[in-house]
Amino acid sequence: MRLENYQFIQEGELVHDGVRYEDLAQEFGTPLYIFDEDSFRQRLRAYKEALRSDYFDTELLYASKALLTLAVARIVAQEGVGQDIVSGGELYTSRAGGVDPGKVYFHGNNKLDQELVFALEEGVGTFVVDNRQEVQRLNRLAQEQGVVARVLLRLNPGIEASTHEFIQTAHVDSKFGENIHDPEIYAVIQNMEEASHLHFAGLHSHIGSQIFEETSFFQAATEMMEFATKVQERLSLTIEEINFGGGFGVYYTEGDTPFDVVEFIPRFLEHIHQEAERLGVPLQKVTLEPGRSLVNASGSTLYRVGDIKTTLTDKHYLFIDGGMSDNIRPALYEAKYEALLANKADQASVKNYTVAGKLCESGDIIIEDLPLPEAATGDLLVVNGTGAYNYSMASNYNRLPRPAMIHIMEGKPRLTVKRETYEDLLHLEL
Numbered sequence: 001m002r003l004e005n006y007q008f009i010q011e012g013e014l015v016h017d018g019v020r021y022e023d024l025a026q027e028f029g030t031p032l033y034i035f036d037e038d039s040f041r042q043r044l045r046a047y048k049e050a051l052r053s054d055y056f057d058t059e060l061l062y063a064s065k066a067l068l069t070l071a072v073a074r075i076v077a078q079e080g081v082g083q084d085i086v087s088g089g090e091l092y093t094s095r096a097g098g099v100d101p102g103k104v105y106f107h108g109n110n111k112l113d114q115e116l117v118f119a120l121e122e123g124v125g126t127f128v129v130d131n132r133q134e135v136q137r138l139n140r141l142a143q144e145q146g147v148v149a150r151v152l153l154r155l156n157p158g159i160e161a162s163t164h165e166f167i168q169t170a171h172v173d174s175k176f177g178e179n180i181h182d183p184e185i186y187a188v189i190q191n192m193e194e195a196s197h198l199h200f201a202g203l204h205s206h207i208g209s210q211i212f213e214e215t216s217f218f219q220a221a222t223e224m225m226e227f228a229t230k231v232q233e234r235l236s237l238t239i240e241e242i243n244f245g246g247g248f249g250v251y252y253t254e255g256d257t258p259f260d261v262v263e264f265i266p267r268f269l270e271h272i273h274q275e276a277e278r279l280g281v282p283l284q285k286v287t288l289e290p291g292r293s294l295v296n297a298s299g300s301t302l303y304r305v306g307d308i309k310t311t312l313t314d315k316h317y318l319f320i321d322g323g324m325s326d327n328i329r330p331a332l333y334e335a336k337y338e339a340l341l342a343n344k345a346d347q348a349s350v351k352n353y354t355v356a357g358k359l360c361e362s363g364d365i366i367i368e369d370l371p372l373p374e375a376a377t378g379d380l381l382v383v384n385g386t387g388a389y390n391y392s393m394a395s396n397y398n399r400l401p402r403p404a405m406i407h408i409m410e411g412k413p414r415l416t417v418k419r420e421t422y423e424d425l426l427h428l429e430l
Contacts, residue, residue: 001338001384002251004297006036006408014345014382017411021302021342021380024406029419030304030380031322033391033405035067037075040298040387044079047290050265055273056286061105063246063291064090066388067299071407071416073097082125084289088115095122105243105287107154109176113141120145127151128204128243130177132188135195142197151192152204152243155180157223177205180227186234193237200237202285203228206245209292212257214264218271220244225275225283232281241285242272248293252385253336261293292388299387301326301403302342305379306358316353318375323357324364325400327386328393331363339367342380347373355381359398391417399425 003009006017013020016034024032044062051058061082064072068090074097076083082103085091094104102125108115109130116138119127129135129151142149154177178185192200207220221244228239249258269286276283303320310316329335339355341347349371357364366383394402401420406413 001340004384006039009345012346014340014342017408019408019411019413021382024413025302025304025380028404028406028415030302031326031403032302033403034300034302035387035405035407036298037407037409040295041075041079043294044081046262047265047294048081050262051288053269055269056283059287061287061289062294063289064094065392066291067295067391068093069405069417070097073099088118091119091122101125113137116141120147120149125150128154129192130154132178135188135192139195139197148197148199150199150201152202152241153178153189153192154204157205157220189231190235193235202239202241204243207247209247210249211247212249212259214259217268221272222275225279225281228281229279239281239283241287242283243287243289246288246290248290250293250296253338261290296385296388299390301383301386301390303381305375305377305381307377308375316351318353318355320355320357320381322403323359323366324361325359325397326394326403327366327390329389330366337367337383337385339370339381339383341372341375342382344373344379350374396425401425
């Protein structure tokens, strides 16, 4: 397993910023989500600095669907970063954490009326309109509230980035956004411009997630800038802002080749500037919405090894005390992970194990053929790269209580999400 910069081996054990995993397991239990707060804050600051531009106003928006808790929202607020939300619940958490609502961008392909009203009441700065019906609903609700909502239109540029089909978001049949090649697209934008209680500010696109090719982002930027030119020419409108989304790939296992986002951002801004100059687009603001690339490497999950089983065909199973209820991604996307035994970190691998969860599903497999030292009941397994989407997608399948989460900062762990109890499973039931 590739170690993160806060992990190192000390006296044969893997430690997190000097903290033994066995001590964490004893104090907080397992399964346990572990989040390195220092590295998250460092990335937020580095991305924000890289996004500074002499050409445009810029805004870094944290895509909170990757990981949002009250503690994470507080960090976003403290670091002065904006936020991309997709639901009323995310907005509620954001506001509870102190995030400036003027820096919040509200996404979603089917925002409910009550969510839109909540967002209008809270003073959300920008609504990313996903479809033409939403234009009418949002205008009506804004009128009822006596406010004018700032809006971007989410566009689907038709670029199919090389990633898993379930997380491509810009192919022609995507559920998200209006298609850039639709003959009626200009009428949709005209309606937004003419709506009495909407301020049409610009455009948005997002081509997918876990993308490793820089060229996909450059191509999408050019498509969006060229479309902005057509909008200006046909409708005599000024495109103030283009939000270019996120989707930057991260490392999970060997073979993943993410590019350096901090190094990429200035070149990306330069490309946008050159296209704006070439096409005559007086762009005022550029926004980006990274999520996974900000949090994934800061997260890991700690499990206690239970029973170990060898089949008649000599397949070695290592059972853990969690599984697809705390990490659905392998079952959902065939996602891959790396892991090691924290208490045997300096020992050589002697056997390949299939790491299986305790859920009643044959597909509850976290890692296939993981090379490890001889494993035993009671060992501690650390799975890296679980900062994005693992907690967000966690469930109570099989009535498993969801794990606790801790943050570690400057070598000091603190509880940020309590472990659910059996009583918690019933607290909404009558």
